[in-house]
Amino acid sequence: MADGISERVRPRERILETAQDMFHKHGIKGVGVDAITEAAGTNKMTLYRHFESKDDLIIECLRATACKAGAMWDAFEAEYPGDKLAQLHAWVRKAAQMLSADSRGCDMANAAIELSETDHPARRVIKELKEAQRERLVNLCREAGVGQAELLADTLSLLLDGARVSLQSVGAAGPSAQFVRMAEGLIASFKAR
């Protein structure tokens, strides 16, 4: 068989990776633990030996995706060391690139919408991770030397979140197609003043 994923990776990692992918594609409530374990080439018992519950698995998945997003930021710094403005433009390009037609949007935002129970354990994790991302974008804007860095960062953040949900509502030909133009226009106008 040699699934590639089941070669030499431990079940826990396979489950985590598969769950991330399936949660992203089909939604959290749209996929059961049986389907995850089967796709990961293992079984339910092994899943519950590594994760307390499905909620626990959800949280671990969110942390993992946030970690990957963090690596993206590091890549910007590596590509344009010290040039914060270039990194900001790289962020715009990367964001636009995440708006491909088959994208299913932001896992955190989707989870926040799907898990409507206000006391769901994943909600505080979502809030933490999203706030960390916001802080990172604010810092980037500030160090890029734009005025009102917080306002620019928040605007860009809302634009991206909006583009990602719009993509799912009306498709790639909708408002999200103009994301780059909007973002670049905003950065330019904030830089001017």
Added chain:
Amino acid sequence: MADGISERVRPRERILETAQDMFHKHGIKGVGVDAITEAAGTNKMTLYRHFESKDDLIIECLRATACKAGAMWDAFEAEYPGDKLAQLHAWVRKAAQMLSADSRGCDMANAAIELSETDHPARRVIKELKEAQRERLVNLCREAGVGQAELLADTLSLLLDGARVSLQSVGAAGPSAQFVRMAEGLIASFKAR
């Protein structure tokens, strides 16, 4: 009892109203038909006499909420007849007012996220209704005399959608708190040029 809702209203209307409310609060996959009918003061059989399936009910709910949103637009025209710019500012105020702390966001967008199956019957309805709203906002911007009306309308649209999901991810103290300032700033800058 006199629930208010079960007084003299036919079961179909009660179900539709209750379902809208419950889908909004708890999500579509988060509420079952039994819970809806019980809250509507009726039973499952009556629901299935008026709606083919749960999917059918979902679609009717989306149409109903879109209809209510349409009435909102008419209210703008009634309040500021002919003054399209005033209507645009009224739209901003109304949008901001929908960003209250306990809001659960846009039903269409939430449904699009929850119903990840690409061939789900509700998806084309969502697309139609969202596109109609977009067209309406574009027309308002154009008639308000701003340059690049489509781009402004799309930007405002993404900002609002983004604010509504951000509200659910990080709460009312997050980026969505700046929505009015962002929107007004955008309108001003588009009017200038």
Added chain:
DNA sequence: TCGTGACGTTACAGACCGGTAACACCCTAG
């Protein structure tokens, strides 16, 4: 060699889900 721990398999519990069948009821229009 042995045993220990990680993993797989099967079966199941208990709950919930969407949807249907059969039947009793009641209000109202004729």
Added chain:
DNA sequence: CTAGGGTGTTACCGGTCTGTAACGTCACGA
């Protein structure tokens, strides 16, 4: 008064879900 349509009630079907129990297997290290 009567017939009939809209409604309520109960019970059920088949399926899916999360989570657990019991047991078998296999590799690896002492």
